[in-house]
Each structure stands twice: as C-alpha cells, then as structure tokens.
Amino acid sequence: MANPALQSCAAGSLIVADVPESLTAKTRSGQTIQLDRRQLSHAATITTTGWQVAGVGRDGIIIALMAALTESSLRMLANPTAYPESADFPNDGSGSDHDSLGLFQMRPAAGWGTVAELMDPKYQARAFFGGPTGPNAGSPRGLLDIAGWQQVDRGAAAQAVEVSAFPDRYANYEPVAETILDALTKSRKGGPDAAPPRIPESARIVFPLPEGAYTSTDSFGWRTDPYSGDRRFHAGSDLAAPLGTPILAVADGRVVFVGERGTYGGLIILEHTVGGQSVASYYAHLYESGMHVAVGDTVAAGQRIGDVGSAGKSTGPHLHLEIHPGGQDQPAVDALEWLAAHGAAGVDDAEISLTACTRERIP
Incomplete structure (x- = not known):
C-alpha cells in the first residue's frame, strides 16, 4: 500500500524531498532519539500541509513538529478505551490520555473533530495550523488563530495550541524538529529557508474567461x-x-x-x-x-x-x-x-x- 505522506508530497510539494528510512537526533536536554520511516512520513505530512497554508512558513512547521513529537512521538495513536472505533483506522499504536487521538493528541470532546477526522494525519495537521483554511474556524484555536505567535518562544506557541498541563515539554524537542525539517528538505537548493526561484516578468495579461462567455x-x-x-x-x-x-x-x-x-x-x-x-x-x-x-x-x-x-x-x-x-x-x-x-x-x-x-x- 502506498504511503499517504509520500502521495501528498508527490502532488507538487515545493519543499519535501525523499523521506529517510531513519533519523537520529538529540533533544535540548541531550537525549538521543531514533525516528523510523513511519514517524518521518508523518513529519512529511505535517510539513507539506503547513507549507501550503499561507502564513505558516518554516517556523510554524517547526512548532507543529515540536508539538507532535511531544504529544505522540510522531505516531498516529488510537484510543480504544475512549473510542473503540478508533482502532479500526490506520494507526501506530494506542494511547490512553483521556479521549485524545492522533499525532497532536486532539480530543473530540474539545471540538477538534470527529474520531474519523482525527484519525487522519492530514486533518490533524490542518487543525493544528488552523487559520482561515483550518477545519475548526478558530475554535479550538490553531496556530494561525493565536495573535502574535511569531513573536513568542516556539515552545510557548506550541503550548498555546495544545493547552497542556505540562507547558515546558515542547521546547525540549525544538532541535529534533529542526533536524527533521532539515533532513526532509536537504535536496532543496539553498536549504529550507531558500526562496522559490523568482518568477520571470509576465509577457502579457489576459482576461480569465473566454470572450463572450461570462x-x-x-x-x-x-x-x-x-x-x-x-x-x-x-x-x-x-x-x-x-x-x-x-x-x-x-x-x-x-x-x-x-x-x-x-x-x-x-x-x-x-x-x-x-x-x-x-x-x-x-x-x-x-x-x-x-x-x-x-x-x-x-x-x-x-x-x-x-x-x-x-x-x-x-x-x-x-x-x-x-x-x-x-x-x-x-x-x-x-x-x-x-x-x-x-x-x-x-x-x-x-x-x-x-x-x-x-x-x-x-x-
């Protein structure tokens, strides 16, 4: 079966290269973490989704990766105790944090989405980023719904979305998130911060519908x-x-x-x-x-x-x-x-x- 994260990248992604088989990274506290292809494929889904949402950019993607690393270790977690049906969806194991589901441990009871929606990695990424194109219309708030998120510490921005009882956990995964993003984008000339090639001056301007058709x-x-x-x-x-x-x-x-x-x-x-x-x-x-x-x-x-x-x-x-x-x-x-x-x-x-x-x- 084709990997859904790779399928999303194939549809014209501007940023993600090949997904590595594995990756080793260190947290801010010095702990070594080994990530497998499945976890990195979820990271690719988060990255490609964020790159196509206006206003997210590299910082927003890193914040999302920090949140998913902290909440689920980048795994799609079912929760059979709270929602037995969640185990029927593709998953990487089971979690047991209240009624939380998926990469970002989002709760149906908090309004993040239905069980079926939250067992979709791409939906979870869209919900985390939020904003005008997010599925929840700002309630619960995604990253783009938080005023001034660009001006605060990345860990604090992740906490503002996740509203965790342990707000200081996210910052520990910042270097891991940066390592992942660098690995996923290493084939892009100039690196992940490089601007896309400048578009040449247009030779002409035309009306968007045929003459007489509108x-x-x-x-x-x-x-x-x-x-x-x-x-x-x-x-x-x-x-x-x-x-x-x-x-x-x-x-x-x-x-x-x-x-x-x-x-x-x-x-x-x-x-x-x-x-x-x-x-x-x-x-x-x-x-x-x-x-x-x-x-x-x-x-x-x-x-x-x-x-x-x-x-x-x-x-x-x-x-x-x-x-x-x-x-x-x-x-x-x-x-x-x-x-x-x-x-x-x-x-x-x-x-x-x-x-x-x-x-x-x-x-």
Missing part, C-alpha cells in the same frame, strides 16, 4: 452577503459563466496552491511577476475534477488551468477572482480594475489549450 454579477467591495444578509466585504470579482467554462491564467506564473479552502471551495492560487512586483491571483469555486494544474507547475498567460464550478459558498456557477498585488499576504484589489489597468487581452476559444499533461515544474 457576465459580471458581483463586484469588489462592501455588499449584502447573499447567504447571511449581513453587510460584508467581498474581496473578489464574480463572473458568472456556464459550468465547465475554461478558466485561464491571467499572467505567466507558478502554481502555489491547488485544493479545497473553506468557502472558496476548490481554489487555485498562482504567483506572477507583473511590472517588477509579485502578484497572486486566486480562482475559486472550482470542483475537484475541474482543477487541471498542480502545485509547482509553471503556466502561461491564457493557459487553461481549470473549469468554472459552483463549489464552496456559491449561489451558482461562476468564477470568483481575486488579485493580490504584493503576494498572498497582501490585501486584494478590485480584480476587474487591475486587469483593465494592465491592458488585459481577451482570449477566444481557438487560443485556449489545456497543457496539464505537459507540465514543466520549477525545481
């Missing part, structure tokens, strides 16, 4: 939310189009995210260089079958990257487009105004190609 239905800015009726800020431009209408990359760039993300449904994020500035473009509400690129792909302006869907918080088939000058961590601007200001060209059906089978990956 209607602008909702604009950027404050609006009445169609679901809640509340007044909320809408960070994108909504372009209604029939299901399956090709979605095109607005500029030459690199794929940095492909997958489900909260109310976005299926989401693709591209990074570009336009006018010497980094720009991120978001394409939302795609179905899984309508996403035709993978993380790490390079794309050309006008290339078909997906199909219009209605997944997530959507009232009908449309593309929700966001443009973030400066990158993912910067605020969105009016996408239609940005496209107009950059002379976006229309593309007709004859120019559209689907090149997902001939991908060129950035090393």
